[in-house]
Amino acid sequence: MSDSLLSIHELRKDYGDGRQILRGISLDIPKGQFVGLIGLSGAGKSTFLRCINRLVEPSSGQIIVPSAVFLEAGQAKGSMPAMLDITLLKGGQLRAWRRKTGMIFQQFNIVKRLSVLDNVLSGKLGYVGAIRGAVRVFNAEERESALINLERVGMLSxxxxxxxxxSGGEQQRVAIARTLMQEPKLILADEPVASLDPKLSETVLEILRRVAAEDGITTIVSLHTLEMTRRYSDRVIGLAQGEVAFDDKPANLSQEVVDQIYMRYKQAS
Ligand SMILES: Nc1ncnc2c1ncn2[C@@H]1O[C@H](COP(=O)(O)OP(=O)(O)OP(=O)(O)O)[C@@H](O)[C@H]1O
Ligand SMILES: [Mg+2]
Structure with missing residues (x-):
């Protein structure tokens, strides 16, 4: 489909110990959608997000992405096929996909001894090279772009x-600015607010949602509170035991569904 960023077919993962962690996930995620991902601890949320950028190797299945995602502005498509399967990418193409995929973690993964600006600049190298990148000299254009991104997350000062x-909330805002330096097409945020209090969580999610909307970035964010999931997501995907147990608008997330996703069954009285 031309307007989808990710078409995931029958994605499966086992870590080789006989347990199926993802049991055939099939989803289509349109460009620009802000998706909330929920599920019990161990349901496979992190595994799912990491399969998408191949920090974890899927066992089988396809993750189909339009190849236009890989092109820089103005670059011609040449002989590239219209769609690429992320699970098959190697070498330079895999690195290109990872550059187009911003990753935000619960623990911020900020380099503490560096300045805020240098942390943001390191985003130019993608999250893989963040520490190595600290020794690189950045040009004026890159520095300007880092300052603009800091302003966008309210951290310029x-x-x-x-x-x-x-503070933790400020570090996560810097991590968002760093991710924006990659000019990502997709952001995968794995419990980005799990270490923050409710007020700071809201600030961070509001910023993430705003910058994603401004730049048309498709976003999948795993969250641990339903209230925030309902409030910020265009669409909610609930995983239970490695399968999609819910996939709909947040308004349709009824108590019954929530109980099912979190496996809370009412005791017979
Ligand atoms: N590298 C690994 N090797 C073996 N098993 C793993 C590995 N990573 C995760 N698992 C297992 O896969 C299952 C799903 O883990 P995952 O981290 O994806 O869940 P999660 O939904 O993100 O949980 P949480 O909410 O606690 O972060 C768990 O049973 C976990 O122990
Ligand atoms: Mg997790």
């Missing part, structure tokens, strides 16, 4: 502070 002087 902190640019020259050391990152360890920031």
């Amino acid at each position: 902190h640019a020259y502070k050391r990152a360890d002087a920031l």
